[in-house]
Amino acid sequence: MTPSQQHEDGMPINEQLREEALSWLVRSNDPAFTDWEAFTSWLEQSPAHADAYHELASSERRLMPLLHELEPAPAKQAKPVRRWAIAASLAIAGLVGVIVGAPALSSEAYETAAGQTRLIRLAAADEMILNGSTKVVVSGWSRRDVRIEQGQALFRLAGKDGLEVRSGDLEIVDIGTIFEVTRDGSTNRVVVADGAVMVDPSAARLTLRAGQQVQARDGATRLMAQAAAADSVGSWQRGQLIYLEAPLSDVAADLSRSTGLAFSTTSAMGARRFSGTLSIAEARRDPAALGPLLGAPVRPAGTGWKIGEGS
Numbered sequence: 001m002t003p004s005q006q007h008e009d010g011m012p013i014n015e016q017l018r019e020e021a022l023s024w025l026v027r028s029n030d031p032a033f034t035d036w037e038a039f040t041s042w043l044e045q046s047p048a049h050a051d052a053y054h055e056l057a058s059s060e061r062r063l064m065p066l067l068h069e070l071e072p073a074p075a076k077q078a079k080p081v082r083r084w085a086i087a088a089s090l091a092i093a094g095l096v097g098v099i100v101g102a103p104a105l106s107s108e109a110y111e112t113a114a115g116q117t118r119l120i121r122l123a124a125a126d127e128m129i130l131n132g133s134t135k136v137v138v139s140g141w142s143r144r145d146v147r148i149e150q151g152q153a154l155f156r157l158a159g160k161d162g163l164e165v166r167s168g169d170l171e172i173v174d175i176g177t178i179f180e181v182t183r184d185g186s187t188n189r190v191v192v193a194d195g196a197v198m199v200d201p202s203a204a205r206l207t208l209r210a211g212q213q214v215q216a217r218d219g220a221t222r223l224m225a226q227a228a229a230a231d232s233v234g235s236w237q238r239g240q241l242i243y244l245e246a247p248l249s250d251v252a253a254d255l256s257r258s259t260g261l262a263f264s265t266t267s268a269m270g271a272r273r274f275s276g277t278l279s280i281a282e283a284r285r286d287p288a289a290l291g292p293l294l295g296a297p298v299r300p301a302g303t304g305w306k307i308g309e310g311s
Helices: 015-028 036-045 047-057 059-069 083-093 248-259 280-285 287-294
Strands: 108-111 118-121 127-130 135-139 145-156 164-167 170-174 178-184 187-194 196-199 206-209 212-217 240-247 263-265 273-279 298-301 304-307
Touching (some): 127 135, 145 248, 164 178, 170 187, 178 248, 187 206, 248 280, 287 304
Antiparallel strands (some): 145 178, 164 170, 187 212
């Protein structure tokens, strides 16, 4: 980035602000960093703060295609160099000749079948747990970029490194937290159990805290935080599905992922709201028994199960 670069609104990035953003970028990627509340407060002070920070953070993503074209080669150094320090240097100086750590930029895909779960180690003590029928791609410096192609992923992060998650065209930036991201078709849902995330940092800059969620289709121009059951995050790991005013279309998708059976709703029932707790084992054993809980019949339909009357 150079002093002459501008935001999309035409305003130049202030040199001091850029230095502050770089300081936060480096500090927040230090394994010893703990001052997440101050970092969140700084981001929320002004839209320009988030713009400056994420301009630096996204520089890595813009450099990735160019680095992939280079032939990675081991580099001998007198001292170990942290990947985040290299990324910060590249973002400021615009250099691409240094390719130390470039192999970490290669992407890796992970998938689960319906009814299956899988634990993925990201970096340090950070974990990503995939629910059934899920596909994600992990890439970036120290595996800090995750793309949800379909399904549901639970993130348990130690708050020592920044993490960026994309679900369709929705971007989520972790601020040290436990949260869940779900993608069904072109609909994305983010629910936070602990800590906070920032959704759409380059535009809406919506901060979600524990007990909040956002749901949006690809292309949505307005994001709104809503109340959520914090204990619903990752509840499928405990054999339960927990809901607070969730549409039955979401319930059907979650049941399909978690039981390995195919659930769907009739057109009339998809938008009906449900609050309560479902047992995955019981749903798998006797899907029809869900009817009284959901307030609608659950009946065989082809190779799966349909919630509601009609089609």
